[in-house]
Amino acid sequence: MDELLADFVAETREMLEASAGEIVAWEADPTDRARLDTIFRFVHTVKGNCGFFDLPRLAALSHAAEDALADCRSERRTADAALVTAVLAVIDRIVAMVDAIEAGETFPEGDDEDLIAALEEGAQPITAAPQIETADSDTVVDDEQTGVARKPDGPLAQRSIRLPVDLLDRVMSGVSDMVLARNDLAHRLREAGTQPTIDGPFERLTTILSDVRDAITRMRMQRMETLFSAMPRLVRDLSNDLGKQVMIDLEGGDVELDREMIEMVRDPLTHIIRNAIDHGFETPSDRLKAGKREIGLLSISARQSGNTISIVVSDDGRGLDHDKIAAKAETTGLITSAQRQKMSRDALLQLIFEPGFSTADQVSNVSGRGVGLDVVQDNLERIGGSIQVSSTVGVGTLFTLQIPLTLSIIAGLTVETSDQRFAIPQSYVEEIIHASSKVLDFTRAGEKALVTFRGERIPAVRLAEVLGLPDDQLADGEHTKVVIRLASGDLFALGVDSIHSHGDLVVKPLAPAIMKNRLYAGSTLLEDGQPVLLLDVTSIAGQYELVSDARNRRLRTHETGTEDEQGAASRAMLFTDFAGRRCAVRLELVRRIETTPASAIDLSGPRPRVVIEGVILPLIGLPDGSVPSEKVRLLRLSDGSSELLHAVREVDDAALLTDTLKPVPDDPEVEAVTLVDGKTVTLLNGHELFARHGEVQQSQDRPVCRLPETDWAKTILAPLVETAGYDIAADADAREDIAIWFDDEYEAALALDMQFETPVIRLRNVPDAAGTSDTVYRYDRDGLIEALAKARKRKAS
């Protein structure tokens, strides 16, 4: 499709979109003069444009409609319902034709005489808006009233309806409220303890709610197309004005974005396009000289990656001249020449986002309007986005805009300072460093507080100070530090008293009087219904000059995976065991929290067992093999194949393991000790728990024990050895890891110079055996188990 024709299609679309509402309004009131004018202008423009192309049918149709409407305008004729219907039918037909043109299809042969005749005064009114003959199923008119027809991407059109935006907003806020109510309920349920009859349905509710929320979020989405639709026109006009030839290539129009975001992005994007055409592209003659095509290519593509949308605007113009940028930055005092020497080309390029920077030698009427790229960057950062530039001289420039998907529901972290809680968007949180950890290395340089983070000194500020809250008693270095990574890539540490929880926060706007101090981005309600303020970290950083200036601004590496970094901190279920120890197991292992009556616990076996839902499962964690109370809380752990239960005195909460895990080498059941909220927590070794107590037989992993060839050994000793975690050697040739001998037989074997390749446990027949302490009485169960365990440990070490 040639370019002009594409423009024609784009323009027709645009006008239709603009006048969609007018058409509906006109239908409601045919005598409305203002609406009539709008529609007249539309058909008039279409007619005019048709003149440039060989589109006789389109021209004839629009001409006929124009005539009829002109009569109305000059009051030679009154607009009545019949005329409205006829005109609408014509507009529908125009849309269908335009669709066909765009798709490069030939519109089915036919006659528009019926439509044109219907426009005649006194003609038989068309009873219904006539069906549009479609070329094939993929030219679809989705809403005949508005005449806004879109060609869907796929061969199957999705059914669509139009809804007023405020209705959507109401539904959206209703769902937000539901999320809050659910959180509140969750909180109360947790306080009330486990109630299996309620927990199940509640889980279902949670799942459904999150599905609905996803769907609602999608409802608010708008295609990038709405933003893109105005671009071709903009590019055409600008390039005409500036004597340049630029072709636009749009990609990713089907990417969806929150419609608030679309509005936020519109201006920055327009600005960048203006800049590109004004400064980026060479004149056609210069391009030819440089060996490029005469027509420049500006391509805009949108892509969704995870939780962000990236929009890339690239041109194949002259590229950014870093020397020129550097010289400009020096003259405006952004950098000194000494600093300039040390800066990489990339670092120099980022200077264009600094306030007060503009490269244009002369201010043109297109881009030099006093609004710089710094404003673009500001606007993007305000919505949690970012912008970067990369460029190659002579080849072109590429701007990358990163925008979060939605504004209203974000993952957030709750922190506390001076007895008040605040929320921080999780996406900004790089890491949490607890006060006690040695890595902090708090120092002061003049008035500036610094901490060392990953070998780099970063500025630190106390939240209490930022907010002017009364000072707490903690010394400078004793605060828990939340390391914030700003969209620009800058890091700073925010000192808080403690970290509370994290979760989805529904962000509500704050009154303008509060927003004015630029500390808060909104408010949200915690699970208990308490409102908390969401901190605007970008703005706080700006006010405290924590954002490094141009000199050491580091280029944020492409699409830094904040999500990955969040994933690095694993989550654990905290509980108190019967010894009063604060323990934790990794959350992935916890399947459920069960409460069981004491009667379901069977202590008669070698190891405690419990019956849950008709299944007998091993139970650990009981104090000295007794049942402490009528009802016992159990953590049901699963490694995927086997299950076991851990009795606990109290289930505390799930928490993030953000602190360093200190391994405990001398207790295999403990993976590490760590700090959660400033208190030590013993993290149980899930692997060891399952290795020792898990139900599923892992014969290849279990050591093999050889028993004496007697009936007593087979019937009485074997089960004991098996429960101690050993397999019994099946026959004389089988591999063995340990052997149990009767002491008298052992003595005999020794006397025969037999070689013992494996450790041997010797059993004696008498309970008391002075002097022979390395034997075990055959009915000393504990002694035997201990000996087996010891032998195994010896083997392991």
Added chain:
Amino acid sequence: MNDLLVMAQIASRRCAMHAQDVESVIEIGTVTPVPRAPAFISGITAMRSQALTVIDCRRAMGFDPGQFALDHRAIVVAVAGYSYALRIDMIEDITTGSGDPAPVPGGFGTEWSRVARGLIETRVGPALLLDLPALIAGPDALGAAA
């Protein structure tokens, strides 16, 4: 004009606001303070799942709230799409007003003139009809604009 008016005492003076501007009257619960917000903003509080900005009307007019009683209830009003909980001395009644708000020669005094739309006659006597947007803008609004 016979409008329904919500009557309240603010800084020991009888004030009125249009009932249509009033969303509800709530028992005020915990108010979360907002650090570094203007003094007349007491904080935010939750009403159902909404966060309300709590405004101390006495401070918003420039009075010292310590000298007056404080009702445990607050009047919730919506201004420009945001909801505010207004703290006042006392909520009195709902009544009907008669006539239009009228200016009084010599004004109502500096604090009052900024937030009052005029004197309105009601069945329980004359009251100052409040200009809610002006009230919510706070005592510095004039200074900031100047």
